[in-house]
Amino acid sequence: MVTVGIIGAGRIGKVHTESICNIVKNAAIKTIADPFMNEETDRWAKSMGVTNTTKDYKDILNDPEIDAVLICSSTNTHSPISVEAIRAGKHVFCEKPIDHDIEKIKDVIDALKGSKVKYQVGFNRRFDHNFEAVHNAVAAGKIGEPHIIKVTSRDPEPPSPEYAAVSGGMFLDMTIHDFDMVRFLAGCDAEEIYVQSAVLVDPAIGEAGDVDTAVITLRMENGAIAVIDNSRKSAYGYDQRAEVFGSEGMVVTANDTGSSAMLSTAGGVTGEKPLYFFLERYMQSFAKEINCFIQAIEEDTDTPLGVLDGLKPVIMGIAAKKSVKEGRPVKISEITI
Numbered sequence: 001m002v003t004v005g006i007i008g009a010g011r012i013g014k015v016h017t018e019s020i021c022n023i024v025k026n027a028a029i030k031t032i033a034d035p036f037m038n039e040e041t042d043r044w045a046k047s048m049g050v051t052n053t054t055k056d057y058k059d060i061l062n063d064p065e066i067d068a069v070l071i072c073s074s075t076n077t078h079s080p081i082s083v084e085a086i087r088a089g090k091h092v093f094c095e096k097p098i099d100h101d102i103e104k105i106k107d108v109i110d111a112l113k114g115s116k117v118k119y120q121v122g123f124n125r126r127f128d129h130n131f132e133a134v135h136n137a138v139a140a141g142k143i144g145e146p147h148i149i150k151v152t153s154r155d156p157e158p159p160s161p162e163y164a165a166v167s168g169g170m171f172l173d174m175t176i177h178d179f180d181m182v183r184f185l186a187g188c189d190a191e192e193i194y195v196q197s198a199v200l201v202d203p204a205i206g207e208a209g210d211v212d213t214a215v216i217t218l219r220m221e222n223g224a225i226a227v228i229d230n231s232r233k234s235a236y237g238y239d240q241r242a243e244v245f246g247s248e249g250m251v252v253t254a255n256d257t258g259s260s261a262m263l264s265t266a267g268g269v270t271g272e273k274p275l276y277f278f279l280e281r282y283m284q285s286f287a288k289e290i291n292c293f294i295q296a297i298e299e300d301t302d303t304p305l306g307v308l309d310g311l312k313p314v315i316m317g318i319a320a321k322k323s324v325k326e327g328r329p330v331k332i333s334e335i336t337i
Helices: 011-022 039-047 075-087 102-112 129-139 161-166 175-186 203-207 278-299 307-326
Strands: 002-007 027-033 052-054 068-071 091-095 119-122 146-154 190-198 213-220 225-231 239-246 249-253 262-265 268-271
Touching (some): 002 011, 011 027, 011 278, 068 278, 075 091, 102 307, 119 307, 175 239, 175 307, 190 307
Parallel strands (some): 002 027, 027 052, 091 119
Antiparallel strands (some): 190 213, 213 225
C-alpha cells in the first residue's frame, strides 16, 4: 500500500481524492494540504475518510510515513513544490503544466538526476478509453503510416476573463492537452507549428490578452500533419474527438454521451448531447492515471508520462503563442531549452 499526501484541495485535488478513495487500488491518502483549508473543506476530507488536514504542504513533505505526493495546487507552485518533494524523497504526481517557464521545468529535471523518485505528469486524456483505443490502433500498425491527425477540443463554457489573464493563455491552459495528444497519437514530437486564432466567444478574453478560438497545424517528425481545433465555447457541450488517417485506413472516436440511444420519429432522429464537462467525461481516466503512478512505485518501473512529457507540450504552447504573435510558422527548435 502506497501512502499518499495531496497538496491542493481545489477542483482537481478533490477529483484525485475521490478517485483514490473510491477507485484506485493500493493507495491510501493520509493528509490533504491546502493554504485555504477551512471547516467546509475539512468536513469534506473527513467525509472521504481522510482525517488529517493542514494548511502547510510541508507537513506532507516532512512526514516519513508518506511515500508519494500529488501536486494539485495552483500552477505557479507546481515546479517549486516538485523540487522540494523530490529532495524530500517523495514520489511525485504533478498536475499539468509543470510550469509555464521552461527554466523552472529544467530545475525539476535537474532535481530528478540521480534520484530514485518516480515522477509523473497529469495528462489524463492519454488514459481515456476512446483516445487509448485510437492510439493502440495506430501503434499496432492497423492504419499503416499516419498521414493526418485531427484533434477537436471544445469546452462547453469559456473561463472568466480574470482566469484567462493568469492561466498562461489558451495554448498553455487548454490546448496543452491537445499538444500532448498529437504526440501520443503520432508516436513522435512536432517539428513545426502554425496557428490561426481569433476572439469569437468573449471580447473580454481578448482584452485580457488571450484568444478563445484557434486552428493549429503541426508538422510531426514522422512526416504526418496534425490539426487541432479549439473553441472555448461549444453550445452543445464538451466536444472531445480524434481521428488518425493513414496509408492503410483510418481510426476515429466520437464523443461520449449519457447513452447511445437514438430516438427516431416522424420529426427526425435525435440522440443525447456529449457529457457536459471534464469531470463527467474523464473521471475514469483520472483514476487510471493514478493507478499507473502507484503501479510504477510498487513495481519500480518508469511512469507512463515523465518530466520530459511535461516539458514538450509547454514548448509547443510557447511556440504556438509565438506563431500568433508573429503570424508565421514556428519551428519547435526555435524555442530554446
